[in-house]
Amino acid sequence: MTDEKRCPDPTEVIETLPEDCGVIFRDYQHPGREQLASSLAELCRKKGLIFLVAGDPVLARKAGADGLHLPEWALMRHPGTTGLADRQILTVSAHGVRALRRAVAIGADAALIAPAFETISHKGRSGLGIHRLQRLAAASPLPFYVLGGITAQTIKRLPPLKKMAGMAGISLFMK
Numbered sequence: 001m002t003d004e005k006r007c008p009d010p011t012e013v014i015e016t017l018p019e020d021c022g023v024i025f026r027d028y029q030h031p032g033r034e035q036l037a038s039s040l041a042e043l044c045r046k047k048g049l050i051f052l053v054a055g056d057p058v059l060a061r062k063a064g065a066d067g068l069h070l071p072e073w074a075l076m077r078h079p080g081t082t083g084l085a086d087r088q089i090l091t092v093s094a095h096g097v098r099a100l101r102r103a104v105a106i107g108a109d110a111a112l113i114a115p116a117f118e119t120i121s122h123k124g125r126s127g128l129g130i131h132r133l134q135r136l137a138a139a140s141p142l143p144f145y146v147l148g149g150i151t152a153q154t155i156k157r158l159p160p161l162k163k164m165a166g167m168a169g170i171s172l173f174m175k
Contacts, residue, residue, distance in 0.1 A: 001147070002027050002040075003121060003170045013173050014043055022050030024069045024091070024168070037063035052089060060084070067091070070108075072099050080106050093147070095128075097139050104141050111140060112168050115148025116158070121170065130159060137161040 002010045004027040014023055023044055025037050037053055041063040044051035053060035054069040067089030070078060075092045076099065084090060092103040094111045103111050113136050117127035127149050128136065137144065143165040146158060150169035158167075 001168055001170050004030050006120065006170055007174060010040060011043060014040065014047065014049065017047065017049060017173065019048045021173075022052065022066075024052045024054050025063075025065075026054045028055065034059060034062060037065070041065055050089065052091060057084065060088075067109075069093070069112075075099055075102055075106070078102075078106055091145075094136070094140075094144075097136065100136070100140050100142065108142060110165060111142045111144040112147040113137060113140065113144045114146070114168075116146045117149025117154045119149040121148075130157065134159060134161065137164065 001024045007013055010023070023040065025040055027033060027036065030036055037059055041051045050066045052067045052069040053063055053065045055071055055074045057068050060068045068084055070090070070092045072093045072095055090106070090108045091110045091112060092099065092108045094100045094103060094113055100111060113133065115125065115127045116133050118125070119127065133146070140163055143163050145166050145168045146161070146164060147168040150167050150172045152172070155167065
C-alpha cells in the first residue's frame with residue numbers, strides 16, 4: 001500500500017519487493033498522481049509485481065494497472081460494474097461482514113480485512129483484534145489479506161486463518 005505521507009518515494013520500497021508481491025497505489029492527493037501511477041505501474045511490470053490503483057477505475061486503465069482496489073467507502077457506493085477488462089484483478093477493503101457480502105456481489109477477487117491491529121495510518125481507531133479478525137476471516141467467502149498494523153512483531157500474533165492469501169502493509173515493507 002502506498003502512503004504519500006509515510007513513504008513519499010514508493011519506488012525505493014517497490015525496488016526491494018520480491019516477485020510474489022503487489023502494490024496498491026493510493027496517494028489520492030498527490031499532485032502528479034496520474035504520472036506517478038503510470039511510472040509505478042511500469043516499474044511493477046518490470047519487476048513482475050501486480051499493480052492496482054485504489055479508488056479510481058479510470059486511472060487504473062490509463063496507468064495500465066493490473067486492476068482496481070476499492071477502499072470500503074468506495075465499495076459501498078460502487079454501482080457494481082468496474083469497467084475492468086477480463087482477467088483484471090478487483091480487490092476491496094472490508095472492515096465487516098456487510099462489506100464482504102458487497103465484495104462478493106460485485107465480483108471481487110479478494111478482500112483486505114482491516115485493520116487487524118492499531119495502525120499509524122488510522123490513529124485513534126483500534127484494530128479488530130484477534131477474535132474479531134478470526135470471525136471476519138471465517139465469514140469471508142473470498143481469499144483475503146490481513147492489513148493494518150502488520151509488523152514483524154504483530155505477524156507473530158496472527159493465528160492460522162483459512163483463506164488467508166497473505167498480508168498487506170506499509171511499515172512491514174519499509175526499512
